[in-house]
Amino acid sequence: MNDLNSLMPGGGISRRSLHFFILADCSGSMKVDGRIQSLNYAIASIAPTLINWEKEQEQAQIFVRAIAFADQAWWHIESPQPIELLNWVPLTHVEKGLTSMGAAIRMVADAISPEKFEPRSLRPVILLITDGKPTDVEEFEIGLRELFSLPAGKAAIRLAVAIGQGANVSYLNRFINDPDIPVLIAENVDQIAVKLTAATLAISKMSSIGSDRKQVTEQIILPAVNSFIQADDDTIV
Amino acid sequence: MLYPSVGDEVKMRRTDTVIKIESRVAEGGQGVVFRGVDSGGHDLAVKWYRKNKYLERQYNQIEYLTSYSRPHPSFAWPIDIVNHPTIVGFGYTMEWVEARFVSLVEVLKKKVQPNFRTLILIGIELNEAFSALHSRGLCYRDINFGNLLVDPYRGDVSIVDNDNIGSESSRQGIKGTLRFMAPELIVGSSAPSIVTDLYSLAVFLFYLFMHGHPLEGQKVNASYTWDKGQEQSETVKVTHFFGRDPLFVYDPSDASNRPEYDSPVLRWWDIYPEFFKGVFVKAFTTGLKEPSLMKRVTETQWRSALYQLNDQLFSCSCGAAVFKDFDIPNKRCWNCSGTSLSVPIMEVPSGTCVLSPGFKLTRHHLFKDFDYKDSIGSVEPHPNITGELVFRNTSNISWIIEPVGEGVKEVKPGQRMQVRPMKIHFDKIATTILNT
Numbered sequence: 282m283n284d285l286n287s288l289m290p291g292g293g294i295s296r297r298s299l300h301f302f303i304l305a306d307c308s309g310s311m312k313v314d315g316r317i318q319s320l321n322y323a324i325a326s327i328a329p330t331l332i333n334w335e336k337e338q339e340q341a342q343i344f345v346r347a348i349a350f351a352d353q354a355w356w357h358i359e360s361p362q363p364i365e366l367l368n369w370v371p372l373t374h375v376e377k378g379l380t381s382m383g384a385a386i387r388m389v390a391d392a393i394s395p396e397k398f399e400p401r402s403l404r405p406v407i408l409l410i411t412d413g414k415p416t417d418v419e420e421f422e423i424g425l426r427e428l429f430s431l432p433a434g435k436a437a438i439r440l441a442v443a444i445g446q447g448a449n450v451s452y453l454n455r456f457i458n459d460p461d462i463p464v465l466i467a468e469n470v471d472q473i474a475v476k477l478t479a480a481t482l483a484i485s486k487m488s489s490i491g492s493d494r495k496q497v498t499e500q501i502i503l504p505a506v507n508s509f510i511q512a513d514d515d516t517i518v
Numbered sequence: 519m520l521y522p523s524v525g526d527e528v529k530m531r532r533t534d535t536v537i538k539i540e541s542r543v544a545e546g547g548q549g550v551v552f553r554g555v556d557s558g559g560h561d562l563a564v565k566w567y568r569k570n571k572y573l574e575r576q577y578n579q580i581e582y583l584t585s586y587s588r589p590h591p592s593f594a595w596p597i598d599i600v601n602h603p604t605i606v607g608f609g610y611t612m613e614w615v616e617a618r619f620v621s622l623v624e625v626l627k628k629k630v631q632p633n634f635r636t637l638i639l640i641g642i643e644l645n646e647a648f649s650a651l652h653s654r655g656l657c658y659r660d661i662n663f664g665n666l667l668v669d670p671y672r673g674d675v676s677i678v679d680n681d682n683i684g685s686e687s688s689r690q691g692i693k694g695t696l697r698f699m700a701p702e703l704i705v706g707s708s709a710p711s712i713v714t715d716l717y718s719l720a721v722f723l724f725y726l727f728m729h730g731h732p733l734e735g736q737k738v739n740a741s742y743t744w745d746k747g748q749e750q751s752e753t754v755k756v757t758h759f760f761g762r763d764p765l766f767v768y769d770p771s772d773a774s775n776r777p778e779y780d781s782p783v784l785r786w787w788d789i790y791p792e793f794f795k796g797v798f799v800k801a802f803t804t805g806l807k808e809p810s811l812m813k814r815v816t817e818t819q820w821r822s823a824l825y826q827l828n829d830q831l832f833s834c835s836c837g838a839a840v841f842k843d844f845d846i847p848n849k850r851c852w853n854c855s856g857t858s859l860s861v862p863i864m865e866v867p868s869g870t871c872v873l874s875p876g877f878k879l880t881r882h883h884l885f886k887d888f889d890y891k892d893s894i895g896s897v898e899p900h901p902n903i904t905g906e907l908v909f910r911n912t913s914n915i916s917w918i919i920e921p922v923g924e925g926v927k928e929v930k931p932g933q934r935m936q937v938r939p940m941k942i943h944f945d946k947i948a949t950t951i952l953n954t
Contacts, residue, residue: 286633286875287633287833287834287837287840288837288839289630289631289633289634289838289839290631292625292627292628292629292630292631293626293627293729293782294782295729295730295778295780295783297742336624337621337663338623339623339626339663340697395743395744395745399744400744402742402744404752432744432746436751482545499570
């Protein structure tokens with residue numbers, strides 16, 4: 282039946298933008314055990330997962346932005362980059378740098394304010410990765426207030442990956458602000474990529490309209506959080 | 519360990535066949551999929567379930583499905599449950615889906631699109647597969663882009679993730695993927711069934727031919743805002759626009775949700791003949807609000823519409839693939855905006871067909887017996903004269919032809935004749951070729 286070699290209309294389907302913000306800690310402690318290199322590696326390794334996911338679904342076109350923070354917060358990628366064109370310039374730690382997490386949150390809040398944020402876009406995704414706690418606690422409080430006062434901030438999918446034991450989970454839980462979604466903890470550098478992959482998978486599932494966040498958490502985040510406990514399930518008590 | 523590792527061996531429960539895990543291929547919500555090989559070197563897919571509270575139910579479900587033979591070759595049907603010597607839990611094997619099968623979305627996004635004959639073949643194959651499933655009283659429950667894979671070159675289909683299939687009466691398992699879910703499922707007034715599958719199938723076909731979602735138009739778009747005080751949660755919006763108050767983008771009596779100005783649907787919709795668009799109108803007007811087998815479009819209806827669509831395809835003089843629309847005589851070409859030149863058409867008992875390269879005359883055209891497979895004749899470009907066509911007799915009986923202004927001739931099996939105005943007799947059935 283394939284013998285009619287005629288011209289076809291060009292392809293394409295209409296999609297909504299999915300803005301993905303990466304908030305990455307570049308404080309001095311990120312130097313320890315090569316955490317920052319491991320983080321760069323992890324981000325590079327989740328990109329193909331996101332590209333594949335984008336290819337397979339009809340709703341979302343992913344755009345990535347990134348904010349780095351240490352003594353202050355700054356745009357690492359300011360203009361939204363389509364995921365398939367993402368060129369991740371490796372982050373470097375700031376020697377003795379602080380953890381201006383609050384400033385980073387304020388920056389993302391500004392970017393998703395109604396005046397600046399694309400109206401037809403899907404709810405944004407904000408992924409926070411840190412090995413510490415905010416050193417700008419006042420800014421952190423203001424940042425959270427600003428974020429949660431915004432429709433897009435409230436609706437955002439907020440996930441956090443804590444690196445090592447030094448990360449303060451209580452701040453991250455306040456950022457996530459959803460008792461059903463736990464912080465993903467990377468006990469050591471080897472786990473950064475693993476946790477980021479779990480986060481990515483959760484993001485792709487949660488971004489589908491009408492998805493049940495709690496169910497996604499049960500299926501993807503909890504197994505990742507509890508993988509050590511679950512591995513011992515075979516033990517006879 | 520939660521999952522088998524590469525190099526591990528798992529064993530089929532019924533036959534003790536050993537499958538060696540070769541590679542990990544995908545991770546999804548329910549578990550991990552591996553590629554394995556049996557002792558004969560055949561590739562198989564192994565899905566291993568993630569530990570979860572529904573594991574027992576999933577086990578029973580796979581056991582139930584493996585007791586059935588597969589309804590249609592397109593289904594990558596579960597073969598058997600597999601166990602691992604040390605890892606708790608279970609998986610199941612199914613046929614390995616070749617790499618030529620990809621997600622339809624991936625295809626639709628590409629600049630160069632498969633030709634209409636291939637799109638139609640994909641549609642026909644899907645309808646045949648679901649018709650075979652449904653006629654056994656089984657429903658699929660989760661039609662979506664991840665599960666219905668297509669070969670954009672050959673027009674074949676592969677239906678994966680069959681672990682949610684069940685009888686209509688078994689009220690278990692998932693409700694579906696939201697944008698494919700029937701309104702009555704979204705509002706929760708009904709459980710997944712053959713009737714809800716028919717809705718999802720129509721959504722899939724709308725994407726296949728129109729490149730968009732049938733309910734996502736201006737009205738829905740207007741609700742997407744991040745302004746303070748204006749926003750509604752996605753759940754509220756979805757329940758409203760896909761469930762409680764859905765409106766087809768081409769609803770004939772309400773134009774408020776037409777495709778957005780930049781939507782590809784605008785262009786594709788105009789290309790098709792009125793009769794074909796009418797099938798979608800039925801699917802998404804009465805079929806939207808009155809869930810029943812009578813009000814929704816069944817596979818049989820889709821199939822005959824798709825065959826008819828195939829019969830109306832030809833090439834405009836500018837080279838674009840276009841459809842003859844018998845309801846709009848002077849329809850303009852989507853590419854050159856010209857009205858089509860005359861094309862040879864053939865009047866047969868089942869209706870009117872356009873003769874163009876790739877057209878196949880089947881038993882159904884002559885006997886209306888729904889046999890679309892047996893080819894009686896096929897149209898090819900003329901080997902020597904550009905722009906002319908020949909009709910090859912692929913049946914085993916001679917045709918008697920009476921070309922206008924010529925004497926009676928015979929076209930023997932295997933022979934070709936040049937297409938021109940004439941009468942053709944297929945035994946007792948008379949047909950006519952005309953130039954329009």
